[in-house]
Amino acid sequence: MATTQLEKPKGGGRGDLALRTLRAMPRAWNRFWRLVALYMPKRLYARSLIIVIAPMILLQSVVAFVFMERHWQTVTQRLSQATVRDIAAIIDMMETYPHDADYANIIRIAQDRMQLKVDLLPPDPLPAPGPKPFFSILDEALSSEITRQINRPFWIDTVGNSNIVEVRVQLEGKVLRVFVRRSQAYASNTHIFLIWMVGTSLVLLMIAIPFLRNQIRPILTLAEAAESFGKGRPMPRDFRPRGAEEVRRAGFAFIQMRERIERQIEQRTAMLTGVSHDLRTILTRFKLQLALAGGKAETKAALNQDIDDMQSMLEGYLSFARGEAAEDTGRFDLDAYFQKLGEEARLRKCKLSTSLTGDPTVHVRPNAFARLMSNVIGNAFRYAKTVEVHANHGRGSLTITIDDDGPGIAPDKREEVFKPFLRLDEARNLDASGTGLGLSIARDIARTHGGDITLEDSPLGGLRAVIKVPA
Secondary structure, three states: OOOOOOOOOOOHHHHHHHHHHHHHHHHHHHHHHHHHHHHOOOOHHHHHHHHHHHHHHHHHHHHHHHHHHHHHHHHHHHHHHHHHHHHHHHHHHHHHOOOOOOOHHHHHHHHHOOOOEEEEEOOOOOOOOOOOOOOOHHHHHHHHHHHHHOOOOEEEEOOOOOOEEEEEEEEOOEEEEEEEEHHHHOOOOHHHHHHHHHHHHHHHHHHHHHHHHHHHHHHHHHHHHHHHHHOOOOOOOOOOOOOOHHHHHHHHHHHHHHHHHHHHHHHHHHHHHHHHHHHHHHHHHHHHHHHHOOOOHHHHHHHHHHHHHHHHHHHHHHHHHHOOOOOOOEEEEHHHHHHHHHHHHHHHOOEEEEEEEEOOEEEEOHHHHHHHHHHHHHHHHHHOOEEEEEEEEEOOEEEEEEEEOOOOOOHHHOOHHHOOOOOOOOOOOOOOOOOOOHHHHHHHHHHHOOOEEEEEEOOOOOEEEEEEEEO
16 A cells, blocks of 8 residues: 655745744844943933934935935036037047147137137157045046047046146147146035035034933932932922923922822821820839839849830830931041940950041931941941951942951841841840841931941851942
């Protein structure tokens, strides 16, 4: 029984290649735009200028190319054709009337009617061809027309004199030399077009640049106000929504958002202050009742300790929730603070080394920043014998690195220690008051400044805390 084998359709290889090409096109397109984005300016003003200038340059380049390719070359070709036609007519007259020995009438007619200066030279060999000029439209047009209309040995010079073109044609027993004005054979008014084109472009740019700057300034002002608010700094006094309608709407929305956040913070602080006051009253009453009540001293001591712990937690939570947000920014001297740290290290009998790179003065909220540093460095003093602090202030940012040789923190616990009321029971407890709010308050202060705190392994074998804030 015969069997037939199905043949693979022809052209399958080409179809697969086309399919792979179509699939590769989006990836290539994405790579192209990533490369463009890499070299594009990052600021809005520079990008806006490119949006204005790039189409203008492209349009003018196309117009100039079309003009040069079509109009200029066509006019030059026709002028050169007419000039060579006059030279060919002179040669025909000289060959038609050979009895005129010096050809005085022909030379006079060429000069008066054709505006050509004609000379007859001895039958010497023609000069060697010179190098062609870079921009050789006239040279090519004249050469092609002389070859087509006269078809005799010739030599031309379009470079020597900028206003005169010299043409030599080898005749029988003599050489005809003709001087032609360049304007007769060449479209010499093209520079006027180029000047007008460049001039109008400059005028348009002079109008567009101030307009763009005026439109982008409100956006930059809004960005600066938002950045200042994000860093916990006061908003610029002269800030008010300006510019286009969309920018104004964004500015008003930012102002309303800022006011809502400030009202919410004020309400939260006021509520917590009231709650704190009420709870303090109750705790004070408990203490009085315990003092007046009888009973075992051990039981009363334990209850007093519980009350003290509750009061400490209450104060810590209130400080954490308030976050020192009401403090204004000011100058903080790192050198003076490091001197205080040296005194504290001597009291705690710890080895401390400090270093500073850059300006020692930073603009932060001084009390809040001092509390941030105290919470973090105080933990290092408590659980280590050697502490190293290095501050690097430059390029608008402050980075403080605290290294110690203490027991450290496990990597899986380093994010959890920033949660409120979390206490470590193993290697070290990172809270001075025992409430688990030390690092929570420190990170909250750092983030209200627009920065953050991270924990890493220290080269000293313990824990490294890195504080980064804009300054």
